[in-house]
Amino acid sequence: MAEDSMAEDPEDATAIPPPRPLDSIDQDILQMLQTDGRASIRSVAERVHVSRANAYARINRLIEDGVIRGFGARVNHERAGQGTSAYITLKIVQNSWRTVREQLRRLPGASHIALVGGDYDVLLLVHTPDNRALREVVLTRLQAIPEVLSTRTLLVFEEEDLEPQG
Template sequence: MNDVSSREATGTRGPGRLAPALDEVDQRIVRELTADGRMSVRVLAERVNISRANAYSRLERLRDSGVLTGFTVKVDPAKAGLATSAYVTLTVRQNSWRHLTEHLRRIPEVEHMALVGGDADVMLLVRATDNQHLRQVVLGQLHDIPGVLGTRTTLIFEDIDNH
C-alpha cells in the first residue's frame, strides 16, 4: 500500500477529525454514484477506468471511512403526493438541540434538519401533501416541541435538482 493509500485507509471522520483524502479516482467514483447509486460495480469500474477488484476495494474503503454513508433513491415529492414543500427555521433554547432532534426525527414530514448559525438555530426541509398539512406540521407539531421558541416558514415554489 503506498503512502497515500495508507493515510486514506486510516482516515477517520467526525467532529475535530480530518476526512480521508480522496484522490481523483475516489472523487470520480463519488460523482458517478451520486448520479446513479444503483450502478453495478462492473459499470462503475468501466466508467472510472479501473478494474472491478480495485472498484470493490475502493468502495469498501469509502464506506468504512464514512465517505459513503448509504445508497438512496431520489423521489419527486410532488409525484409522490407531497405537493407542498417549505424550509422551516426554528429558534430554540440553546441547550435543547439533542432533545429537539429526537422529536424532529419522529416527524415523517421533516426530510432534512441542520443546526445552523445566523438568525435561526435549526433549518428544516418539510414536505407535506398541501398547505393545510404543512400548517398542521408547523403549528401542531413543531410549535409543541419543548425548547422551540419560534418558527419561520418559507414556501418552496420549485425544487431544482442539482445532480
C-alpha cells in the same frame, strides 16, 4: 440499497474513522455513484479505469469510512403525493440541539435538518400532502416542542435537485 444508520454525532468518535484524503479515482467514483447509485461495479471500474476488485474495495472503504452514507432514490415529492414543501427556521433553547434533533427526526415529512449559524438555529425541510398538513406540522407538532422558541415558514413554490455533473 437502504440508507445505513451510521452514527453522525461529531462527539461519537468511535462510530467512524477520521477522514482520509480522497484521490481522483475516489472522487470519480463518488461523482458516478451520485449520478447513478445503481451503477454496477463493472461499469464503475470501467469508467474510472481500475479493476473490478479495486473498484469494489474502494467503494467498500468509502462506505466504511462514512463518506458514502447510503444509497437511495431521488424522489419527485409532488408526484409522490407530497405537493407542499417548506423550509422552516427554528429558534431553539440554547444547548437543546440534540433533544430537538431527535424530535425533528420523527416528524412526518421531514427530509433535511441542519443546525445553522445566524438569525436562526435550525433549518428544516418538510414535504407534506397539502397546506393543511403543513399547518398541522408547524402549529401542532413543532410549536409543541418545549425547546422550540419560534418558527418561521418559507413556502417552496418550485424546487429542483441539482444533479452532479456526469
